[in-house]
Amino acid sequence: MNNSYPARENWRRLKNRLILGTITVLALIPTVPLFLILFQLLHKGLSSLSLDFFLNLPAPPGEPGGGIANAIVGTIIIVGLATLIGVPISIMAGIYLSEYGKESKLAHAVRISADVLQGVPSIVIGIVAYAWVVRPMGHFSALSGSVALALMMIPVVVRTTEEVLRLVPDILREASLALGIPYWRTVLKVVLPTGMVGVTTGILIAVARIAGETAPLLFTAFGNQFMTFNPLEPMNALPLVIFNYATSPYEDWWQQAWGASIVLVFMVLALNIVSRLLARRIAGEK
């Protein structure tokens, strides 16, 4: 009996070490593919970057000097338009949830709807945008792509707007109301500006999320070999270029797919990092 005690203690200690060691190893293994992805992206991508790559239009396979100028412009237009469509709706809905709906049944229904919308696969959102915009117009268009992306953006911005506005102390609202300022102006001039950094963070996160989306653009914006600024026409976008070039049989197009990837990743990462810095600033203020 006296002997078994230390033995058990030793076993517990050994087990502790063995399991914690296993956990550490298991935790380190997935960093291998993740770092490989980053490394190979940089390695392959940087070598295909050049000034021409940014300024030229796509070239047929085999012809040197092809670029992705139209895809960069396209991504900016499509995402910008999606933001213009999605953000006002999202902010108003967020204001409703935080200022008017609160714990009412209708507000809960709105929250659940936003959650459902967030969970809908992007390819299905693409089908919906196809039915809503492409079918009535009779052809693919950048606008339909923007509608799809706006649908994906709305749940993210609605929920962050609500959360941020709820953090605004009631004292501010009361102070404003006590000065005789009506509630709607209080919301727009006091509550919303106070939470503006948080709302901006939410918008940036949402933009970063939709900028790399490919599936909803496949049968909405569709892609275009030429430069266009008209949102009613089919338009190219970086994710579409990557997909189309990567699945093509041409080696020089593969190379360009890597180049387009690094441009896209850089855009998305920049948005993510800026939004994180903003979020940290809010956390610091609290």
Added chain:
Amino acid sequence: MTTPKNLYRQIKYDIAFRKLATGTGIFVIILVVAAFLTLVYESWPAIKAYGVKFLWNTTWDPVTLEFGALPFLVGTLITSFLALAISVPFALAGAIFLGELAPPQIANPVSFVIELLAGIPSVIYGLWALFYLVPLVRAFQMKIGAPPYGLGLFTASLVLAIMILPYALSVARDVISLVPQDLKEAAYGLGATRWETIRHVVLPYARSGILAGIVLALGRALGETMAVTMVIGNRSAMPQSIWDLANTMASVIANEFTEATEDLHLAALVEIGLLLFVITVIVNLIARIFIVKTKVR
């Protein structure tokens, strides 16, 4: 000075603004309901033509216009659950490592990188998989004597596993870091080892949250399109083994939607989208229940 007339106007504005905000809230509900009804409406020809048989018919043939979704349902389920099975042990170990074992100087930057990786677009995971993972899998298949496609169900599951890992990991880590310090200290005070504390205090406390993270990751895997489409091989027959070329619900839509010339073909594709919509909504609602449970406590 506020004249009564001015006051009256302000009240009118107030009511209008409240109505506008409420209306926008209702609009969000309408959007979701309308999206669902649109899918039902657009897939109606296929629903009418094939009925429930659509769910277990194994033939998908756009030429003879015979459509059954079973190969894709199977493809989606296999890739998603296999990805989850591969990913969860690593995600859990990573979450425990970052949440409990690693010092903050290591845990914070690593978590930051992981969250950035979660933001990398799926088409880029697909590109990487196509040029680096596929040859690796092909070499492995040659070694074990499987058909050396390189593409297929297994490769798709691997990419999915890599993609959902940062997602599941960061949710699990967040929940683990919420476990109150005094509970852990109480366990240490009773003489528990670090592992015993994790096993009997941290993990039980964080269980709902970890489950929610896993279910959310599942929801993501079910609907993931691009990376899967690029490496699964796009074959619309019933898969017979894990090495087979196949299709998931999402990948068949991505592949055939713009090429579908027959109305019935298009309707059948939309019906697959409708099924995907319903499945992911259910999965996400389950995750929501777990999240509510975590918050209640």
